[in-house]
Amino acid sequence: MTRLAIGLIVGLASLPALAETPAAPSTMTDAERAAFRAEVRAYLLENPELLIEAMDVLQSRQEAADALRDVQTVASLHDEIFRNANDWVGGNPEGDITLVEFMDYRCGYCRKAYDEVEKLIRTDGNIRFVVKEFPILGEASLMSAQFAIAVRQLHGDAAYAKAHDALIRLRGEPNPETLGRLAGDLGLAAQPILDRMQAPEVMQVIRDNHALADKMQISGTPAFVLKDMVMRGYAPLEVMQDFVADARTDG
Known part of the structure; x- marks a missing residue:
């Protein structure tokens, strides 16, 4: 019907x-x-x-x-969403609330949201922030995510944070030459990272994130998860602040 x-x-x-x-x-x-x-x-x-x-x-x-379905889905997938060891954690790791973002470095709206999310986390001071690498816009998106994950697996969270920031602002195409230069700018040896990008451990992170997004009926970026709520798509800072306030009010 x-x-x-x-x-x-x-x-x-x-x-x-x-x-x-x-x-x-x-x-x-x-x-x-x-x-x-x-x-x-x-x-x-x-x-x-x-x-x-x-x-x-x-x-x-x-x-x-839809909201009820999201509540039920988030509850059933809680640890995969909020406590996956393969995800980078920023903000305040001991924060009273966790904000998860499914993002793609080549997504225009992810780039637009980047500064606002950063300001939200910085000014709030009590948000634990989790990034889900979710490349959906083709080969350039995939290579960017592979590079970021490879950096984290080889060099840890601090290096990943710098790579994440650089990739979201990258204007050129993320090919091996560009990414090699980016690694050098980050003070890292390029070839081990480029070699690691195709490793099964890197690709498994991406496959797991895609499988999780499919279960949650997330098909675009950015998408945010906070407590038992899912926000699909870009939202300005004021809306994100309300999103956080609502989650805290709900206990």
């Missing part, structure tokens, strides 16, 4: 004249059914705002169902 059809049903339920019709459509004769349909059509043409109202009700119910 299409959403429009469902909306029509919801709208019809609010029509007193039709609700008082003595015969149900399934027991009507062909002539009665045709008359009923004509009456419905005429009423809706005269009152088109009912369709908008019905669709608003449907959208609200769908949003509530």
Whole structure:
């Protein structure tokens, strides 16, 4: 059944004249059914705002169902989301709340969100921040994520943080030459990192993150998880601050 059809049903339920019709459509004769349909059509043409109202009700119910699904999914995948040893942890590691971001270095909205998320974490001071490498925009995205993960596996969290910052601001194409220069700028030997990028341990992190995103019905970036809530897509700083405040208020 299409959403429009469902909306029509919801709208019809609010029509007193039709609700008082003595015969149900399934027991009507062909002539009665045709008359009923004509009456419905005429009423809706005269009152088109009912369709908008019905669709608003449907959208609200769908949003509530989606939110409930997110709560249940996050609860069932809690450790994979918030406590995966393969993820870099920044902000305040002992913070009272954890914000998780699924991100792609080549995503324009991730880049737009970067400074705002950084400001949110810095000014709040009590947010534990987790990054999920989630390359979805092609080979350049994949190479960037491989480089970042390889840096972390070889050189640790501090080096990863610098690589992460550099990759999100990188304007050139992330090919071996560009990434080799980037490694040098970070004070790291390039070849071991480039060799590590294809290692099974690196690719497994990316596969695991894709599998997790699929379970959570996350298909784009950025996507944020906070407590039992999921925010899909970019949001300005003020909205992110409200997102954090709501999570804290909910206990």
